[in-house]
Amino acid sequence: MLMDELLKGIKFAQPESHDPSMLIQGIQFNSRKIRPGDLFVAINGFSADGHRYINQAIANGAAAVVGEQNVNGLNVPYYQTSDSRKALARLASNFYGHPSKNHIMIGVTGTNGKTTTAYLLKHIIEQSGMTCSMIGTVNNMINNQAIQSKNTTPDPLELQSLLAESRDEVVIMEVSSHGIEQQRVEGILFDYTLFTNLGNDHLDYHESLEAYFNVKARLFKRMKSQGTAIIASHNEWGKKLQNKLSESGNNVLTFGKQSEDEMQLLNVCTEYFPTIKVRLGETTDFLQVPLPGMHNVWNTLGALLTVQKMGISLKKAASYLSTFNGVPGRFETFSHPAGATFIVDYAHTEDAIEYCYQTAERENAERIIHILGFRGKRDLSKRRDIVALCSDVCSQLILTFDDLNGVPSDRMVEELQKLNEDFADGSAEIIPDRTQAIQHAWEKAENGDWVFITGKGQETYKQSFKLPASTDKQTIQFLKTSKDMVTS
């Protein structure tokens, strides 16, 4: 692409050596990936400063460089800009021809429920006859092909290239607060933006819950002029967002428990898969939620309100939900020979865990047993509240390893012991090997017990454990099929 086309819409100081007709082959923000003729974008990141790699990028063949700092004496043009991350996203959008314009774009944000809502939306939209891509945590689905996902919201280069590759009419994106803060979605305008909720998470990254909220709220400035915000108003942060957006004249629709909500939840029948009574505008209807738990009632309502706005009637959308098969690693249920229920779930916040417990209590669980750990180095502030909650509710709490993320195992054991002493009165068991923790619960579980294994969902283990399994689901499947070998 010609340099002048590539730089459109980006503010920069033009170097003397600027050549508008210079041909740029590609864009990279990692010097190691540069190929001859590429443009290198230097980013001052969290652990490294890309400006230090400019010479390496040029040695690898970079034809030009964009960066924020004062840099002189390069033998290629250097374009100084005020925000390299923003410039990267705009460059990527220019390079791929603004591909988001070719799709109906739906962005889903919130602490919890993004993946589930995205799966529900995709299912309904496809059942209605439209084609649909999905970009998010579990994997990316483009033109019906699964592409492994590295991040919830990919970096701008990968994101714009996925959007360009997609021939689908609709693209649903999970948008993380990291993605918004790091400008990964700059250059994209959304037709629909959904807010699921906000809770205590990622406070190792954002300085406060308010700051975290403000970042999430920025997504709602990225709507097309006719775009619609769909907001869960049952959550105090949703209400706050609604007020903020209504003041600025945006189209806002809410779902919640109040008569002012566009979609109002009137009643929930406490079956495992809840039947709910809802009002949409003037019409009331009964619907079957295709997933267990009250949290999934909210996810379903968010999806239904969005597709209804897209022209799919509530009746049709609700009927499509009857063939929804669930979401990998989200409330996946497994039977147990003694009659216990084992659940693998991705809950890693206090409110997500509370929803799990509520579901078990509604199902008259005899005992709640919970196996969980904490990702090394991440979000230490939420651990104490989670352990206190779990030890309060559970008959048995087993603390184990999640992803150590570089923390030595004996150090993680000490961290778990301290949490146990300080917030669970020493009542938790600590079984570091995750597969052995699950095995222990499997062997002790009795009829009527509900055993939650949370935190990793569908993710593969980063450590090797004793049992030959690389996910929680595989561990359970191994225990189910090799009972004799395990108990002998």
Ligand SMILES: CC(=O)N[C@H]1[C@@H](OP(=O)(O)OP(=O)(O)OC[C@H]2O[C@@H](n3ccc(=O)[nH]c3=O)[C@H](O)[C@@H]2O)O[C@H](CO)[C@@H](O)[C@@H]1O[C@H](C)C(=O)N[C@@H](C)C(=O)N[C@H](CCC(=O)O)C(=O)O
């Ligand atoms: C902590 C974090 O968020 N890092 C993100 C950030 O990286 P960074 O810019 O800080 O990288 P850095 O390592 O400091 O390097 C700075 C620059 O030097 C460059 N470099 C470095 C070395 C070298 O030899 N040459 C070179 O050019 C790097 O390529 C980079 O451009 O910007 C990159 C570009 O957008 C992201 O890919 C990267 O995400 C990393 C991979 C990541 O895993 N982030 C997680 C925390 C994340 O984003 N998670 C959310 C979900 C959260 C949740 O809901 O659970 C997500 O959306 O996935």
Ligand SMILES: Nc1ncnc2c1ncn2[C@@H]1O[C@H](COP(=O)(O)OP(=O)(O)OP(=O)(O)O)[C@@H](O)[C@H]1O
């Ligand atoms: N609407 C909701 N409110 C609260 N908790 C929820 C909600 N939806 C899902 N959860 C809980 O959060 C977990 C993660 O759900 P999901 O993957 O849909 O959210 P997410 O926002 O994509 O999460 P992440 O950003 O961590 O990938 C679920 O396993 C469940 O325990």
